Amino acid sequence: MSKPGNYEAVRKDIVKLLHQPEYDDGSAGPVLVRLAWHSAGTYDAETDTGGSNGAGMRYEREGGDPANAGLQHARVFLEPVKAAHPWITYADLWTLAGCVAVREMGGPEIRWLPGRTDYVDDSKLPPRGRLPDGSKAADHVRAVFYRMGFNDQEIVALCGAHNLGRCHSDRSGFDGPWVNNPTRFSNQYFRLLAGLEWKLVTLPNGVKQWVYEDEDGISERLMMLPTDIALRDDPVFCEWVDSYAEDKELFFEDFAKAFAKLMELGIRRDARGG
Numbered sequence: 001m002s003k004p005g006n007y008e009a010v011r012k013d014i015v016k017l018l019h020q021p022e023y024d025d026g027s028a029g030p031v032l033v034r035l036a037w038h039s040a041g042t043y044d045a046e047t048d049t050g051g052s053n054g055a056g057m058r059y060e061r062e063g064g065d066p067a068n069a070g071l072q073h074a075r076v077f078l079e080p081v082k083a084a085h086p087w088i089t090y091a092d093l094w095t096l097a098g099c100v101a102v103r104e105m106g107g108p109e110i111r112w113l114p115g116r117t118d119y120v121d122d123s124k125l126p127p128r129g130r131l132p133d134g135s136k137a138a139d140h141v142r143a144v145f146y147r148m149g150f151n152d153q154e155i156v157a158l159c160g161a162h163n164l165g166r167c168h169s170d171r172s173g174f175d176g177p178w179v180n181n182p183t184r185f186s187n188q189y190f191r192l193l194a195g196l197e198w199k200l201v202t203l204p205n206g207v208k209q210w211v212y213e214d215e216d217g218i219s220e221r222l223m224m225l226p227t228d229i230a231l232r233d234d235p236v237f238c239e240w241v242d243s244y245a246e247d248k249e250l251f252f253e254d255f256a257k258a259f260a261k262l263m264e265l266g267i268r269r270d271a272r273g274g
């Protein structure tokens, strides 16, 4: 057991578990980033409810939300780290793991502060349905992220996380990765979103998503959600899609800021950081 407060020791153990040759594309990184995002993305600024405090996904009410299907894999990956450092809260562990995973996959360093509690405050519990639905359009995306307190630029930057990982037909119903190297953080998602010709298809399960077909009509395995295509087609979002496609450094900077803000939603600390 490490000394309470030794977050460096926790970081090191998170780095060690990222390599998972038997899982997905060989890394736990993407699903850890999604765990961090879904733990925080329930936040509602107006009522100050939801957010990463409380680590509510440990319980059926939030963990059983269909939007969180598959995230038990991320929580299971982190159990040995919790066992080795029992003093860290789950809420801190999940958010820290997302930040560490982004960095280790080649992304920017994200400013992260501890201090989240695992105490479940019944008056702060988020109802289901607060996380975005990939089948919807730009107005839905704005409604969800404005509720958390983000602007259009931050929305596009955050969605650049779809450079990581993949959709699983048994989790969301969508299928496939957004980019060819889904365990490497880069701005490839924006370059492909802006640069390729995407075609709407209906999968055998009835779910609609966009796919890329090369000249021979051979369908590649790359995909986009309807909400991803909405970023490309919206007059304001698309300016940021183009900027981030052209300027990787700008994307890294803006992503780091927006993700740090996401991890802080609803978190309050006293003057000593407690």
Ligand code: ZEM
Pocket: 030, 031, 033, 034, 037, 070, 132, 133, 134, 135, 141, 158, 159, 161, 162, 164, 165, 166, 167, 168, 169, 171, 172, 173, 174, 225, 227, 259
């Ligand atoms: Zn995602 N996301 N996301 N996302 N996401 C999926 C996977 C991943 C949306 C969405 O519906 C989906 C953000 C925003 C939005 C990640 C990170 C972030 C999947 C596939 C869906 C359907 C799930 C599956 O089948 O396993 C929508 C609609 C979004 C906004 C409009 C933001 C913001 C993210 C972080 C900053 C990541 C890393 C994944 C890949 C997970 C994995 O298991 O590989």
